[in-house]
Amino acid sequence: MIDGFMLTKEKIYIEAARLFQEKGYAAASMRDLADRLELRPSSLYSHIRSKENLLEKICFENAERYGALMQECLALELTAAAKVEYLLRQHIRIALKHPTSITVFNDEWRHLPPVSLKRFIGMRKVYEENFCTLLSQAMQEGHFRSFDPLLVLNTLLSSLLWLHRLDARATLPKEDAVIDLLLYGLRST
């Protein structure tokens, strides 16, 4: 449960993310959610629109987080290789700071209703294209070894997926060690 002062609406969003993370969106019921908040199911609807809308909020909140990150990154005056490192560092920090929300974002987006789903996939595509371009540039500039950029992109992004699933009791991995492990083999020097 959530302690301290907090609006019921905020509590619902936070607990929904936790519930969706634990059980998955489809297996999580509004009755589950109400129980955890010590509310009756019908009371939820004084604060939220629908179960689907909870998922949309969680997914797009994070999609926009990553979108903003990419814009901010592209505006930096750095080499492409340094931008990639910057992005990866932020990915690690985001995954460790918002694990529940990011788990839902990563694993449950396919349950979005058709219109939202399309928009979501579009946003991800833009992000991945930008990321891929940076990888290509870093290779052309000679900072990274030559690889299929799409292969590298998929591998890099995939390799971080365990971070947000970490048990709350687990000792957090060191950011520098993760970066070292991911990038050392990519660099050409």
Add this chain to the structure above:
Amino acid sequence: MIDGFMLTKEKIYIEAARLFQEKGYAAASMRDLADRLELRPSSLYSHIRSKENLLEKICFENAERYGALMQECLALELTAAAKVEYLLRQHIRIALKHPTSITVFNDEWRHLPPVSLKRFIGMRKVYEENFCTLLSQAMQEGHFRSFDPLLVLNTLLSSLLWLHRLDARATLPKEDAVIDLLLYGLRST
């Protein structure tokens, strides 16, 4: 659909894996499954026990596949580093050869009923411990750079998770390139 001669029971298992992959276990219904097989829902139960049992079969079939792989690997006369490379190669091949089944195995195991869930987690624990030991040995033998073995394990296994999700139309990644990308930075020479 599935062409050629095949027992109805086998068709059900194959189509169930596809359905669970597409929609997720909880969101997939037995009516969906029956539709795809051009059967009525009740007819499924002439061949299978329950929906849960379908999931159990898929998950443990793969758990045992990996268990056997590990036993076979440990029996090889190779350095620890070479064993790790061997395991990773097999992981890639398995993911590309059985993408639907492996997706269900990777993503849907948490919907197993309590008893099966416990057994499944136990099997995974054993596998990961063996893998982790190999990584430690490879570091002690000087073939791999020194890292927290658990960090390396999580990163390596995670980094392959995109393979089994690949669209059937996508061009398959080259096994050697993936191995190179994963291990180059890990090796100490």
Add this chain to the structure above:
DNA sequence: TCTTTGCGCGAACGAACGTTCGTGTACTTG
């Protein structure tokens, strides 16, 4: 030929689902 077996089917079951609606109540505002 008679009997058994395998299996596809329609109908129906109880349970759980997301959600709506009208009500009661406790604050806030004028």
Add this chain to the structure above:
DNA sequence: CAAGTACACGAACGTTCGTTCGCGCAAAGA
């Protein structure tokens, strides 16, 4: 004090779920 707002609630809705049961038919075995 009166009016309005916010919100928790019980009851109920229509739907979908996994599954069971008994029936009928066709192929296989004696």
